[in-house]
Amino acid sequence: MKRKGDSRKYLRNVQVIDWNTIIKEHGPAVWQTAYRLLGNEADAADCFQETFVSALGFCRREKVRNFSALLARLTTARAIDQLRRRFRQAQSKTDFIDCSIVESEQAYPDQQAEQQELVEKVRQSLSTLPPQEAQVFCLRYLNDMSYRQIAKQLGITTNSAGVLLHRARTRLRESAELSVWK
Amino acid sequence: MEESKDMLEKAAEVLKNEKIPPGPSQELVDETMARLAEASDRTETIQLGSRIRIRERVRALKNIHKVAAAAVLLLVSGYAVGRLSAPRPPDLKQLQSALSPAIRRELLDEINQYLQASYASLADDLDRKYQQDLNRVGMQILAASNTVTNERLAELIESFNEYQSQERQWFTTMLERMESNRLKESVQLSNALAEELERTKHDMVQLLVYTQPAGSVPEPLKEPDN
Numbered sequence: 001m002k003r004k005g006d007s008r009k010y011l012r013n014v015q016v017i018d019w020n021t022i023i024k025e026h027g028p029a030v031w032q033t034a035y036r037l038l039g040n041e042a043d044a045a046d047c048f049q050e051t052f053v054s055a056l057g058f059c060r061r062e063k064v065r066n067f068s069a070l071l072a073r074l075t076t077a078r079a080i081d082q083l084r085r086r087f088r089q090a091q092s093k094t095d096f097i098d099c100s101i102v103e104s105e106q107a108y109p110d111q112q113a114e115q116q117e118l119v120e121k122v123r124q125s126l127s128t129l130p131p132q133e134a135q136v137f138c139l140r141y142l143n144d145m146s147y148r149q150i151a152k153q154l155g156i157t158t159n160s161a162g163v164l165l166h167r168a169r170t171r172l173r174e175s176a177e178l179s180v181w182k
Numbered sequence: 183m184e185e186s187k188d189m190l191e192k193a194a195e196v197l198k199n200e201k202i203p204p205g206p207s208q209e210l211v212d213e214t215m216a217r218l219a220e221a222s223d224r225t226e227t228i229q230l231g232s233r234i235r236i237r238e239r240v241r242a243l244k245n246i247h248k249v250a251a252a253a254v255l256l257l258v259s260g261y262a263v264g265r266l267s268a269p270r271p272p273d274l275k276q277l278q279s280a281l282s283p284a285i286r287r288e289l290l291d292e293i294n295q296y297l298q299a300s301y302a303s304l305a306d307d308l309d310r311k312y313q314q315d316l317n318r319v320g321m322q323i324l325a326a327s328n329t330v331t332n333e334r335l336a337e338l339i340e341s342f343n344e345y346q347s348q349e350r351q352w353f354t355t356m357l358e359r360m361e362s363n364r365l366k367e368s369v370q371l372s373n374a375l376a377e378e379l380e381r382t383k384h385d386m387v388q389l390l391v392y393t394q395p396a397g398s399v400p401e402p403l404k405e406p407d408n
Binding site: 036 | 217
């Protein structure tokens with residue numbers, strides 16, 4: 001009887017979720033996170049779809065109380081996976097900078113190009129981190145989550161979240177890509 | 183270190199404040215909804231299958247006690263029928279006393295037959311073996327006697343040859359001795375004949391001298407030509 005009750009509860013959870021509303025409500029944040037980490041629309045679109053499919057799978061297993069945090073975590077995880085694939089498969093793709101973003105009408109185009117290159121280096125360095133450390137770094141710095149929120153989302157303790165963030169920062173500082181900018 | 187720390191924070195800040203195009207597009211939202219619907223349909227189908235299986239399983243569980251009771255009743259009735267309809271067990275002692283002499287007799291007959299057959303086959307085997315051994319020994323003895331006979335014959339032939347050669351040598355020696363004696367006697371005979379001839383001549387001369395008248399001088403005898 002307990003199993004029957006679980007199945008009914010599951011069906012109720014699945015039917016209650018209105019994904020159209022959720023996408024309208026949280027889609028822009030997911031898009032921004034994906035685009036910020038991946039840097040191009042094609043990869044961001046793939047990441048966007050994979051994030052919501054992963055969220056659907058998550059909702060089948062557990063009841064979701066905070067979709068915003070869940071989607072931020074899933075987006076970060078999928079984007080980091082994609083970054084790792086991208087830098088593993090073709091290094092040449094990241095060697096080029098999208099110069100169309102640099103607008104020469106602005107005051108300092110050279111600084112913008114430099115910043116764009118720096119962002120690409122950060123992405124490349126993030127792809128070399130262990131996945132959990134990269135997730136903690138992104139959730140902290142890009143999504144402004146607290147240690148407690150990060151720990152809750154990743155299923156770890158608050159202290160572990162702090163340790164992972166510290167390790168991520170240390171590795172990023174020591175990474176060859178960022179050390180070039182010293 | 184301080185500089186790199188500033189650089190990292192600056193990079194994170196730049197990354198955070200990066201200019202992002204507005205999105206997601208309506209097309210992307212529609213595609214995402216389609217993928218979600220597809221994934222949801224697949225899951226619903228799977229879950230529906232599992233629910234049907236659960237319902238059937240629960241329904242089967244409800245009827246399981248009836249099935250169990252029927253099975254127990256069937257087993258009990260089968261056992262009772264078997265007990266009542268089974269034949270009485272025979273008296274083992276009586277059966278043993280009845281069967282024992284016959285079994286013993288049959289057993290003895292079988293053992294005798296087996297032993298006779300074994301004896302006959304054993305005798306045949308031994309006879310055959312004896313014949314084979316005898317033939318083999320006879321062949322060996324014959325071969326050995328032939329060898330010894332040949333050796334003796336060879337020795338006999340050799341001794342005959344040696345005796346003949348000795349005889350031949352002795353005969354030759356004797357012939358040589360006879361020839362030498364003959365020659366020697368021939369010489370002696372010729373010498374004796376020559377002396378006798380001389381003496382005969384002398385005697386003849388003497389005779390003539392005595393027989394002729396005086397005054398006449400006999401003519402000397404002519405020497406023979408040889």
